[in-house]
Amino acid sequence: MPADPSTPPGLASIDAVTATLASVGYIATRPIATAVYLAHHLRKPVLIEGPAGVGKTDLAVSIAKSLQHALIRLQCYEGLDDSRALYEWKYGKQLLYTQILKEKIGHLIGDSDTLEGAFGKLAGFQDLFFSREFLQPRPLLQAMEQQGGSVLLIDEIDKSEESFEALLLEVLADYQVTIPEIGTISAQVPPLVILTSNNTRELGDALKRRCLHLHIGYPDAVLEQKVLRARVPGLPEALLAQLVAFIQLLRVQNIRKPPSMAESVDWARTLLLLHADALDEALVRDTLNVLLKRETDIQEVQGTLGQLTQAAVQAAAVPAARTPA
Amino acid sequence: MARDLGLPGIDSQLAGFVRALRAAGAEASVAEAIDAARAVQLVGYADRETLKSSLSVALAKSEEEKAICDEVFELYFRVPERGQDAEQKAEGQGQGGDTPPAPRTGDDEVDALLDMAEQQAAGDPGAMAAAMQRAGQKAGVDDIRFQSQTAYLTRQLLEAMGIRKLEQQQQQLEAGAEGEEGAQGSAGSALRQTLAAARARLQRQARAHVEQRFALFGKPATEAFMAEVAVQRPLGRMSPADMDRMKTAVARMAKRLAQRHSHRRRITLRGQLDLRRTIRANAGHDGVPVTLHFKHKRVDKPRIVAVCDVSGSVAAHVRFLLLFLYALQGTVADLRAFAFSNRLRDVGPPLETLPFDDAMNLILKEVGGGSTDYGQAWQDLYDQHWQLIDGRTTVLVLGDGRSNMTNPRLDLFGELAARAKRVVWLSPEGEGRWGTGDSALLQYRPFCTHLGHAATAADLERAIDEALSAYG
Secondary structure (H helix, E strand, O other), X not given: OOOOOOOOHHHOOHHHHHHHHHHOOOOOOHHHHHHHHHHHHHOOOEEEEOOOOOOHHHHHHHHHHHHOOEEEEEEOOOOXXXXXXXXXXXXXXXXXXXXHOHHHHXXXXXXXXXXXXXXXXXXXXXXXXXXXXXXXXOHHHHHHHOOOOEEEEEEOHHHOOHHHHHHHHHHHHHOEEEEOOXXXXXXXXXXXXXXXXXXXXXXXXXXHHHOEXXXXXXXXXXXXXXXXXXXXXXXOHHHHHHHHHHHHHHHOOOOOOOOOHHHHHHHHHHHHHOOOOOOOHHHHHHHHHHHOOOHHHHHHHHXXXXXXXXXXXXXXXXXXXXXXX | OOOOOOOOOHHHHHHHHHHHHHHOOOOOOHHHHHHHHHHHXXXXXXXXXXXXXXXXXXXXXXXXXXXXXXXXXXXXXXXOOOOOOHHHHHHHHHHHOOOOOOOOOOOHHXXXXXXXXXHHHOOOOHHHHHXXXXXXXXXXXXXXXXHHHHHHHHHHHHHHHOHHHHHHXXXXXXXXXXXXXXXXXXXXXXXXXXXXXXXXXHHHHHHHHHHHHHHHHHHHHXXXXXXXXXXXXXHHXXXXXXXXXXXXXXXHHHHHHHHHHOOOOEEEEEEEEOHHHHHHXXXXXXXXXXXXXXXXXXXXXXXXXXXXXXXXXXXXXXXXXXXXXXXXXXXXXXXXXXXXXXXXXEOHHHHHHOOHHHHHHHHHHHOOOOOOOHHHHHHHHHHHHHHHOOOOEEEEEEOOOEOOOOOOOHHHHHHHHHHOOEXXXXXXXXXXXXXXXXXXXXXXXXXXXXXXXXXXXHHHHHHHHHHHHOOX
């Protein structure tokens, strides 16, 4: 293991990563912890793909929280450009300053007789107006400027246009931003960069090659129970087992948008609020809209709800050994 | 566990893995291999699960590649087999105390082989695995292409390990034993047994090694080669095995097409200021034009209307055309697909809801079988779906134009051609047969932007590529 003084103790080993994330309630699987560990030590961004609601964004938030780093978030959308992602000149401030300094400038220029002389003097001031003073840093530049380390989350990169990926390449490969008027700003402490994608479009190879790639899928029963135990404390164990069994069953039904981790957490909270201690068909029917967000999906399972509930209750009752208490 | 295989040169191990990965169809670039090497330096080979997820994170860049990566990992970093009698031996030792030291020949090289075989038998396969790895490289085992090479390469591998000397010793002993029965006593026969056991063990391990290398390097290469051949094979003459192969091949071709045609939705017309948007954007700047907006040319998303003849002779081609088009659906093109033999039917719904094979069978059952009537198909298109055809539409017709002497309705087809952006007609028949018998293809020809012979999957790819290239 390389002795890197800038490594926070939370990233010192893969097990340390798992433990650190667990301390803020994020249950990381081995691949997730490995990816975070390697991202820090290889200084590479991580691209996370997977269905919505499995904890992609949450991973970045949890890392920032557990390491007490600043989280800088860039939400991507169609039409996102460099003035929203990198930096912008504070035009208003520039204008205001010119207005205020007008007389001063007039005074300075006044003593030169020729046009060339005045122009020469004015040229000297131009740099003043394009200095750090008038620079509005946007997320990517902000992340470069953090002194104490940061987590840069570039969320839903697939929503942006392909041209925006090209803009990211310099930032992701060298951790630096080039501003023509000022120069190149390099990161003091390279941020931990996390990109997420829901795969609505295929990302470019150039971007993929610069990133480590992590795929987070739907959790299995054991993992889901662990996560729910961490996220929804106070949930009765018996109900937890039934609930997870039901959701696992639901995911293999013929539905458009299977419930993901976010929905199971919501459902668990709902059931906790309702003081339920076992699943039954009526309860499931009443709260199904927490799990399924599409009308067609709800209709699809309406008919078999009784069977599903029963199967889940049975499955939860039999393999008690499956859940390591 | 693959705990410390004792192999010298970590990187040849990793390089082999990357090579196997590429052979299996995942694209791992040099840069990614370097990342993987740095990752392995960090995490080491000690923990198998960690190694697996590290390699997967660094080398595989999509869900499919992850699956390939995991599969190759299991094969490549296979847990070396423990000697079969390791446990028996351990038991024997427990009961009988120390076993006497195994007899040796006095020849260093042969003794080294005997040592290895015994270690492997005792449950420590490290030394033998390492030696086999080295010898395998010398014998060129990684270049294996066909299963029939297994026996030959196994022998080559054993010779590279120096088994010949062992065999010579064995023969000498045999000869000696026949000559003077019993004179050499039990020492000779014990040595003979040791040699025979070691040789059998080496042979078994060598064969296992070669078979593993075939699974890693040979099989994927053979599969890729067969798929390449299948792409060039006439679609009408496909064996069921080819059909399966084609599905993956077509998926790959479609991905290639999608990559080529998916970007460039907007082209900036440099120099032409978009005055309206510029004024709007700079209203906050007191009208001083600080940010400039330029005019764009919006590139149309390709819209394809596929009209497919599903009579017997063309059915196989239709299957592949639709497989192709549906792989591009959404990402590249807006697609509407119709099938007919006499009446036209919208086949979009079954293709979107059912698995592809089921949908295809349903379509062929419901639509196929009637007597072909192109005129009626145009009439149905005109009556029901005319609003789909406009200046942005490419109409893709797949059929042989054999219309059973019915009215080809050239008037409607002409109108269709005038209304659409392009009409591309693909015929499964060769040019020599156009217009023979009941084929009305030559009558349709003047209206088509392009009329071509599409016999193989490669032809289909080219035709779709051309159709998409007409946009932007």
